Amino acid sequence: MSERAIGNKLRDPKQIKECRKNMELKxxxxxxxxxxxxxxxxxIFTAEDLVRYFPRDYLDLTHTVRISECYHNDIVLLACRVSSPPQTVYNGRRSFVKVWCDQGGERFSAIWFNAPYVKNNLKAGEEYLFYGRVHxxxxxxxxxxxxxxxELREKNYRLKGIVPVYGLRGTLTQRALRDAIRDALQKVPVVSAIPPELIRKYALPSLSEAYRKVHAPESLSDRDEAAERIALEEYFILISAFRFMKGGKEDARVFRYSATARETAEFxxxxxxxxxxxxKRAVDDIYENLKSPKxxxxxLQGDVGSGKTAVALCGIYMAAKSGYQAAFLAPTxxxxxxxYAxxxxxxxxxxxAFLAGSTSAKEKxxxxxALKEGAxxxxxxxxxxxxxxxxxxxxxxxxxxxxxxFGVAQRSALGEKSAGADMLVMSATPIPRTLSLIFYGDLDISEIKDKPKARCEIVTGIVPPHKYENMLEYIGEEAAKGNQSYFVCPKIEGDDEGALMSVTELFDELKNRLPRVRFALLHGKMKDKEKxxxxxxxxDKKYDCLVSTTVIEVGIDVPDATIMVIYNAERFGLSQLHQLRGRVGRxxxxxxxxxxxGSDSPEARERLSVIKNxxxxxxxxEYDLRMRGGGDFMGTRQSGKMLSEIKNLRxxxxxxxxxxxxxxxxVSCGDISLLRSLALKKYESLQDVVLN
Incomplete structure (x- = not known):
């Protein structure tokens, strides 16, 4: 049955009900x-959820490489001969199995933590395929x-082809999940919201076929084509949702502001x-909005340190000067x-007044x-x-x-405190304006691209391993002068492969290396009050250095914080690195x-040179979007349900x-009832959305 026929079939409520019944996981x-x-x-609660649970990665087992061509942290498939019997090696409280391998005269070792059974499954002299991370x-x-x-090279039945890899929980295995998804694909009717005439006009590939290929691609080009078609569908629905909602948001003005342009300039x-x-342009935009009939x-989108708060205070002044109340909401x-200060x-x-979770019950x-009475x-x-x-x-x-x-729900809740209240939302993470128009489609946009002249430029450098000790020595000297530093690493916990150091391990290591420096530890598992x-x-300068995960990406101004150190910098998006850099130079x-x-590959150096320069x-x-592609770029900028289903797609x-x-x-096509239904459903799901 074609997608169009399925779409027509599912417009019947009885058919929809029957279809939903058949999509139960059991x-x-x-x-x-x-x-x-x-x-x-x-x-995952339904068969439809299962079909929309996309692989987080793919194993490309179509060709092998040589160990000499690999960089640190590369994940590769190697063909080699095991040249030594497996041995159990004890290193303090940890043990691991180790073998030596030979690849045409090039030697490397392979080790396994927490896997003693490996010792009985490998034989010296045999040819094997190894798939994993190079250290x-x-x-x-x-x-x-x-x-x-x-696995043995001559019995190669697993490590071949393009193999999807899914996130797992509990007792789930990759094989069980792949089998379940394969069965779900036979049961779930895939419906495209794009009008049939547009599908024909642009010769768009079948959406149902794209779902099949993304879960079981025969080649990397299959995977990429399928991901593009699915992403096109999701963005089409999302953009349509904002388009449908924006018209309803242009409410008539309730509050009449008496503050003049001259008074605002004096403020x-x-x-x-x-x-x-x-x-100045942003203040003018707000002033014109407040004087308009809508x-x-x-x-208000601006770069780190561009002075957005000053612009917001101008808007608050206009309201208070006109005899109205204003609210200033922050995430922490x-x-x-x-x-408030x-x-x-x-x-x-x-x-x-200041109202937060720590405010005493009496003060609340x-x-x-006082708020209710207008005091x-x-x-x-x-x-x-x-x-x-x-x-x-x-x-x-x-x-x-x-x-x-903040999500759409929180934004709406604040606006609902007063019917017709004017809303200004601020983001310190610039995204290209073309994307702003799409993802903030229900908002008008002001941008601040320049910075106050008093701001000092931040010098950015890539520190090679042999300069690491010199960097720590310099930070110790700066701490003695009263200057503060941030140390940021990507994970709260490390990994068995040794590719990442945890924030707690880094905290302990730095305290030992710089005993005279006062260190504090901060990460996302701490309670909000403790953070x-x-x-x-x-x-307040009770600490010289803060060792943290990315929870400091948005934080307070610390004027004496002059150094930001970021570990495994290649694992962050460029815009996220820019945000972290913006914590200093305040x-x-x-x-x-x-x-x-953490990886010295040419790709990693190319990306970081963008930040450096x-x-x-x-x-x-713009660079981030171009270099990482839409999936990675938007995936680090949202949570909740806006695009969470496709965040793994490239x-x-x-x-x-x-x-x-x-x-x-x-909008000019004939029957768009299906599109409107799916778009409004999408908009409803945005209540938990958070955009970075």
């Missing part, structure tokens, strides 16, 4: 009650493979710096407290009462502001600071960002723009 071959529970842990950190000495899969003069051209719903208590400093003539009652003009705080029992008298202007930490206390203590002191490589976040975002950024073109044309 209808899939091989899914026991235990496996169903394990699948539920992966947010050769400094490109010197003898390379090794860590925990590789293997801006209170700051100890002259506004940049970008800041309610404002605007995104530390950031919210920082905003700025409100008190620059808007002292207005009554302001008093603040809520507070400006309220600053965290999610506590959007609780149901918080009421306002005439809340007219709402600011969401660091938009990427806030550590960040505040660091700002004052007037010269600052540095040191990048440490560029300080413009918008330009870096596809070129052009797919996004093709989807927008199709969405533009779809």
């Amino acid at each position: 209808k899939i071959r091989g899914i026991s009650e235990k496996r169903e529970k394990d699948l539920n842990k992966l947010n 050769n950190k400094y490109g010197m000495g003898t390379p090794s493979m860590v925990n590789p899969s293997f 801006a003069a209170r700051f100890p710096f002259t506004f940049t051209d970008g800041q 309610r404002m719903n605007r995104l 208590e530390v950031l919210a407290a920082q905003n 700025l409100v008190q400093k620059y808007l002292p003539e207005f009554r302001s 009652r008093e603040i809520k009462k 507070i003009d400006i309220i600053c705080g965290t999610h506590a502001i959007i609780q149901e029992d918080v009421e306002t008298k005439n809340l007219a202007f709402c600011v969401c600071d660091e938009q990427h930490r 806030a206390e550590i960040m505040q203590a660091f700002k 004052g007037t002191k010269k600052s540095f960002c040191f990048l440490l490589l 560029n300080t413009d976040g918008f330009r870096i975002a 596809y070129p950024p052009e797919v996004i723009f093709e989807a927008k073109k199709l969405a533009d044309e779809a």
Whole structure:
């Protein structure tokens, strides 16, 4: 049955109900009650969810390589001869199995942690295929493979072809999951929301065939073509969802602002710096919005340190000056407290208050009462502001600071505190404007691309292994001068392969190497209160250095923080590296960002050279999009349900723009009821979405 026929069939509610019944997980071959529970842990509850659970990676077992061609951390397939009997090696409290291998005269070792059975499955003198990660950190000495899969070369039946790899939970195995998905593909009707006339006009590949190929590709080109078609469908629905919703968001203005342009300019003069051209344009955009007949719903996007908060305070001033209330919402208590201090400093003539989780019960009652009665003009705080029992008298202007930490639901909840309230959301992670127009399709956009002249440039360098000790010595000297440093690594926990050091291991190592330096540890598994206390203590200079995961990507201004050290920098996106770099250089002191490589491949050096040679976040975002492709680029910028299903897919950024073109044309097609239904369903699912 064709996709069009399936689409027509599923417009009948009875058919839809019957189809849903047939898509229960228990209808899939091989899914026991235990496996169903394990699948539920992966947010897989139906056969449709199973089909939409895409591989996180693929094993390319179509050709072997030579060990001499491999870089540290490369994952490869090697054909070799085991040249020594397997031995169990004891190293302190850990043990591992080790063999020596020969590949045409080139020697390397293979080791397995926590796998004693390997010793009985390998024989010296036999030819094997090994698949796994190469370990050769400094490109010197003898390379090794860590925990590789293997099989006899003459009996090669597993390590061949293009093999999908899925994320697992519980007792699930790759084979069981592949079999379940194969059966689900036979049961789930795949329906394209793109109107049939557009599918014919642009000769789009079959969506159902794309789903089959993405789970069982015969070649890498099969995989890529399938990923592109599925991504095109998802972006088409998402863009259409924003298009349908934007019309409904252009509400008539409720609040009439009396603040004049002259008064706003006089307020801006209170700051100890002259506004940049970008800041001035953003303030003008807000002023024009507030004077227009339509309610404002605007995104203010700016690079790190571009002065977005000053622009937001101008908007808050316009509301308070006009006799209305304003709310300033931030994702963390530390950031919210920082905003509150700025409100008190620059808007002292207005009554302001701070409301957060740590606020005492008595203070909360008093603040809520004052808000409801109109005795507070400006309220600053965290999610506590959007609780149901918080009421306002005439809340007219709402600011969401660091938009990427808030979902659509939180944004809406703040706006619902007062019917018709104007909304300004701010993001410190620049993405190309073409993508902003798509992914913030329900918002108007202002951009600040320049920075205050007082900001110092941050010097960025890639630190080679032989310079590591010199870098630590320099940081110790800077700590003695009162300057602070961040150390960031990508994971809370390390790995058995030795490719990554955990944040706790790094913390212990640095304390031993620099005993006179005061170190603090910060990571995502800590409670919010504990994280806030550590960040505040660091700002108060109770610590010299903060060892952390990326939880500091958005944080407070620490003027004396002048050094950022990032481990395994090749594992981060360029824009994320730029965000981390932006944690230093917040004052007037010269600052540095040191990048440490876990892989010395040419690709890794090429990517990091972009960061080294560029300080413009918008330009870096363009590079990031071009170098990583749409899946990787957007995958690090969202969570929740916006694009979580396709975050593992690889596809070129052009797919996004093709989807927008199709969405533009779809509105003039005949019957778009199916598209409207799927698009609105998608928009409803955005309640948990977070954009970075």
